[in-house]
Amino acid sequence: MSASIVLGVGGGIAAYKACELLRLFTESGHQVRVVPTASALRFVGAPTWAALSGQPVADDVWTDVHEVPHVRLGQQADLVVVAPTTTDLLAKAAHGLADDLLTNTLLTARCPVLLAPAMHTEMWEHPATVANVATLRSRGVRVIEPAVGRLTGVDTGKGRLPDPAEIFAVARQVLARGDVAPTDLAGRRVVVTAGGTREPLDPVRFLGNRSSGKQGYAFARAAVARGARVTLIAANVSLPDPAGVDLIRVGTTAELREATVKAAVDADAVVMAAAPADFRPATYAAGKIKKSDDGVAPTIELVTNPDIAAELGQRKRPEQLLVVFAAETGDAEANGRAKLARKRADLIVINEVGHDKVFGADTNTVTVIGADGSVSRLPEQAKEAVADTVWDLVVARLPGSS
Numbered sequence: 001m002s003a004s005i006v007l008g009v010g011g012g013i014a015a016y017k018a019c020e021l022l023r024l025f026t027e028s029g030h031q032v033r034v035v036p037t038a039s040a041l042r043f044v045g046a047p048t049w050a051a052l053s054g055q056p057v058a059d060d061v062w063t064d065v066h067e068v069p070h071v072r073l074g075q076q077a078d079l080v081v082v083a084p085t086t087t088d089l090l091a092k093a094a095h096g097l098a099d100d101l102l103t104n105t106l107l108t109a110r111c112p113v114l115l116a117p118a119m120h121t122e123m124w125e126h127p128a129t130v131a132n133v134a135t136l137r138s139r140g141v142r143v144i145e146p147a148v149g150r151l152t153g154v155d156t157g158k159g160r161l162p163d164p165a166e167i168f169a170v171a172r173q174v175l176a177r178g179d180v181a182p183t184d185l186a187g188r189r190v191v192v193t194a195g196g197t198r199e200p201l202d203p204v205r206f207l208g209n210r211s212s213g214k215q216g217y218a219f220a221r222a223a224v225a226r227g228a229r230v231t232l233i234a235a236n237v238s239l240p241d242p243a244g245v246d247l248i249r250v251g252t253t254a255e256l257r258e259a260t261v262k263a264a265v266d267a268d269a270v271v272m273a274a275a276p277a278d279f280r281p282a283t284y285a286a287g288k289i290k291k292s293d294d295g296v297a298p299t300i301e302l303v304t305n306p307d308i309a310a311e312l313g314q315r316k317r318p319e320q321l322l323v324v325f326a327a328e329t330g331d332a333e334a335n336g337r338a339k340l341a342r343k344r345a346d347l348i349v350i351n352e353v354g355h356d357k358v359f360g361a362d363t364n365t366v367t368v369i370g371a372d373g374s375v376s377r378l379p380e381q382a383k384e385a386v387a388d389t390v391w392d393l394v395v396a397r398l399p400g401s402s
Contacts, residue, residue, distance in 0.1 A: 008082035011039020074108030084118030094132035121157035144244025162243030173225035183227030193274035195235035213237035216273035313344030
């Protein structure tokens with residue numbers, strides 16, 4: 001469905017990346033009005049924005065004043081996205097300043113507002129910026145976490161503008177929800193695990209599984225779109241980093257356990273969508289395991305890995321929600337109910353797996369069972385839709401949710 005979008009562009013070096021975000025919006029059929037700041041126009045000129053959007057471009061309130069653009073743009077928009085959002089823009093938005101067309105639009109918008117900050121690490125971590133972000137989030141503004149990577153010059157750290165395709169993915173989910181009130185996960189901290197762990201046999205081989213991480217990443221994106229602070233723990237995933245998450249990369253089940261247990265300490269909800277290996281080799285061969293001359297295969301002794309979900313269930317605070325997954329090849333629902341009880345989880349997401357089933361696909365068919373006896377059977381649908389439905393179930397169970 002076509003939407004009316006205001007794309008604000010702040011005056012940072014990442015302004016050029018907004019051209020790609022604009023293209024993604026327009027090619028999806030949305031009508032986009034670009035509103036740059038005066039500083040942004042020093043990085044990318046107005047003719048570029050006008051040509052890409054097919055709409056007039058202005059940064060002040062005096063152009064086409066008879067149309068009252070400083071009021072109309074915000075009133076008529078279905079979504080306002082500002083990418084990049086500079087430190088200055090965050091401060092102005094938090095304090096209600098309105099000295100140009102973009103800041104006026106932010107004050108008049110009655111639709112979802114999504115801000116994608118981009119700045120140096122020191123600026124992002126400054127107490128003033130931290131306070132401004134907290135203020136905006138408390139008002140229902142989606143301020144997504146910046147990415148970690150190369151910044152201007154030789155600097156590297158947190159503050160990089162997320163990939164435009166990932167900002168677009170969050171914006172698409174916000175549009176799909178269509179809510180204008182503070183998001184139902186605003187102020188919540190959630191942990192999501194994704195992907196499949198690998199247990200090394202020798203320097204070139206490992207014991208692993210076929211999990212792509214797509215469902216876990218869908219959970220992370222959906223939580224960001226709903227206003228949560230998201231820690232995503234990814235095991236051997238080759239997908240673009242979702243916008244707005246604190247990403248932790250791990251390889252083995254032991255690493256996944258360490259990162260998840262630590263991150264879950266102060267989380268409101270934990271979604272264990274990763275596929276940790278149940279077993280690992282008892283010993284690691286320092287050199288490549290060779291074929292023997294007689295053709296006899298070596299015997300690999302396995303030991304059981306720790307059950308991360310069960311440990312989280314034991315550690316779980318009374319007000320914390322735990323969602324676990326059960327990938328089954330037979331008697332899926334019965335096995336899932338047993339796992340739900342054994343792991344002391346609040347919800348279990350059950351799906352049948354096998355050749356050409358689930359792993360790597362963009363859709364999923366699941367049954368969600370609650371510790372309270374509830375059962376939700378979801379038809380085949382996009383993994384993003386599955387994630388949103390499960391988050392609905394989580395939100396309904398979180399203390400303080402209305």
